[in-house]
Amino acid sequence: MKFSERKAKEINKQDRDWYVKFWANYVRTHKDSEWGKQQNVFINSLMQSAKQTKISAEDYLKIKGEK
Incomplete structure (x- = not known):
């Protein structure tokens, strides 16, 4: 290396x-209520982005080098 x-x-x-x-x-x-709301917004945005992506999970893992 x-x-x-x-x-x-x-x-x-x-x-x-x-x-x-x-x-x-x-x-x-x-407070849990404060950071929990922030996490919820973040996770929901990740889920929305994943749904809009036109790539299969298998292809994603290949690109990422995990398969």
């Missing part, structure tokens, strides 16, 4: 770790 690839993976992991810690803190410090 090239240095730049290792560095990119390291940065990606740091970003993911920060994101998880940020949201863990957020849900601890905000």
